[in-house]
Structures are given as C-alpha cells and as structure tokens.
Amino acid sequence: MRIDILTLFPEMFEGPLSESIIKQAREKGLLDVRLTNIRDFATDKHRTADDYQYGGGSGMVMKPEPIFEALEHVRRASGGAHEAGVGDTGLADGGEATILLSPRGTLLDHALASELARKSRLVLICGHYKGVDERVASTVTHEVSIGDYVLTGGEFAAMVMIDAVVRFVPGVLGDIESAETDSFFGGILGPPSYTRPESFRGMDVPDVLVSGHHEMIRRWRRKQALKATLDRRPELLERASLTDEDLELLREIEEEANTI
C-alpha cells in the first residue's frame, strides 16, 4: 500500500512512522509512505497556505490552491511503487482513496479501517488552523474524523488512521499479534489477557487460562469478551453478529448477574 500524506508539518510524522509495526511494514515493503509539504505548493513569495475566512470570524482557513496543486503533484508522481504493484497484497482492490482528515468527517471505526486497507493507495490531506476551504472537500472520496473532540490539526488523526488501517494489510501483523483476538473483531470488545507472574500482589491469573484446556479457554475468552461488551459498550452487541454459542454465553452471564 502506498500512502501519501499532504501536510504543513511533515516532521510530525517522522517518529511515529519509524517505530514498531509501521517501521517493520515499511521495511518489508508492504507500506510506502511519502510526505508532501503543502507549503511547497504555495505560489506567492511568503508561501502563504492559509487566509482569513469569508464572512468574518476568528481563525485562519487553509487555502485551496496549494492543496489542489499538491494533490495533482502526488497523483502525477505516483509512478514507481504503486503502479508497479510493489507492496500490493492479495487483499488490495487496486483502488485509491483521497481522504480529508476533519472533525466534520465520518467517524473512523473498525469497518472503515478494514475497508481502507483494501485500497492500494491512500492520499491523506491534513487540515490545520480553523479548517480547510470547503472546495477541497469536493475533490476527496472520504472525509474522516477520529472522534468527537477537536484536535489542533489533522496530523495526529492521520497517524491514528494509518495505524488502524495498516494493521489490516496482510503480512503486517505476525501470527503473534494476529487480529483475531482484537477488540472489535466480530464487532465486540476483546477478552482480558494476562502474562507472568501467575500470582501478583494477591491477584491471580484465572485458573482456566493455566489449565491447558484449549476448548475451555476459547469459551472462557468468548464469554469474557461478551461480558465486557455488555458492561461497557452494550450498543455494540446490537450490531454484532452473534452465534448460538454467544447467545448461550450471554444467558449464562445474565443468570450469574441475577444470582449475585
């Protein structure tokens, strides 16, 4: 997957994209990230990227021309990795998405992250200041927000989105980190997990996890995942696809709650 990031602050990305799983994905050739400074496409001598807003009001708005120019530049310059199919994976549908990160966008969730992971190319536009001239929104395929709060700019949101998306690209996660026991896999929260020591400050690892009984462990984990979802995010259960076993486990959870 190729990801182009259009931003006024390319240096903000250097640390986060050079560590851990993302670093490894880049080294394995699964991910090709390019940073483009929108300011390089400003045409006046002060390299102005923002301006006062029509209608008045506080806060500067990012100008459309440098963003359109930067977009056209990365689209033209897309030869190489993307076109040659380098880093393409079995899952990629060859599509592209151009995404404006904005608090006015659709909320990013598990489903959107996995949908975007099937693209072979993402172009992310990070807004800053008070916002981005609305004409930029007319040229993008998606407008995405990462939550109901306002950030100083789209850069952190872009990093969150990249992290969430890249985890779904085949080959990025090893078996050990496999996505199957993640929260939101199957639409519910994940089960609790434990590591050594078995007993710590009077708190013990549940017996079933040290029993070596794989089927009992699987069922216990599923039940704990359902219970956590019921307690913390009950609205997720309404949309989740539940099996007969899940319904049986939920009945057990309900009975246990009633007997306490």
Ligand code: 6GU
């Ligand atoms: Cl994508 N940008 C900004 N500036 N604030 C946000 C956001 C994005 N998502 C949530 N808040």
